[in-house]
Every structure is written in structure tokens, then in C-alpha cells.
Amino acid sequence: MYEFDGFDWDQEKRKLILEIRALDISKDGLQVVSDPMAITAKSPQKGEERYKTTGMRRGKLYTVIHTPRNGKCRIITMRRAHKDEEEAYNEYNRT
Numbered sequence: 001m002y003e004f005d006g007f008d009w010d011q012e013k014r015k016l017i018l019e020i021r022a023l024d025i026s027k028d029g030l031q032v033v034s035d036p037m038a039i040t041a042k043s044p045q046k047g048e049e050r051y052k053t054t055g056m057r058r059g060k061l062y063t064v065i066h067t068p069r070n071g072k073c074r075i076i077t078m079r080r081a082h083k084d085e086e087e088a089y090n091e092y093n094r095t
Helices: 011-021 028-034 083-092
Strands: 007-009 039-042 051-057 060-069 072-080
Touching (some): 007 028, 028 051
Parallel strands (some): 007 072
Antiparallel strands (some): 039 051
16 A cells, blocks of 8 residues: 555545445544555556555445545545455455
8 A cells, every 4th residue: 555644535525425325434434444454455547546445344344445645545435345345355354
């Protein structure tokens, strides 16, 4: 992944995700990215360098899309993990 000093997000996007998904990227997103068992992969987006991190929040898997910006981890969006992301997380953490 990349090194960063703190988190950042767009306040309007935060409100939108809170409204449509009942997820607060300023709190819930931080939990996912901070999960010690989370997995991070480069997102196949063109243009801006983006990453997707899949991790746990309250016993469920979520995926956070983020990018390095101005030395911080800027959270772009958050959603429930897709099936392939859940499988990758479980495979990576299988012991």
C-alpha cells in the first residue's frame, strides 16, 4: 500500500453514503482500513491511483476505496464487500 499520515474525505460524499448506505466513511471507513487483518489491492481504475481495502466492521466485511492525496488516505467510498472480495479476505486470513 502507501504510507499516510491521517485520513481525509469529501464531506458531501460522506453525507451521501450515510444517506444511501447508512455508512459513515469518517468512522466506519476508518475501522475497515484499520482492520489488522484487512487486505488491500490496487484498484483497476484508470487515472488517479486508487486502492480497495476489504476488512471487518461489526462482524461484516466491507470494502473501502481510497487514494493517497496530500500525504493522507483519502476515502472515496465504502460499500459491503462483493463475493469475490469476501473470498479473497477469507483465503488470505485462513490459518
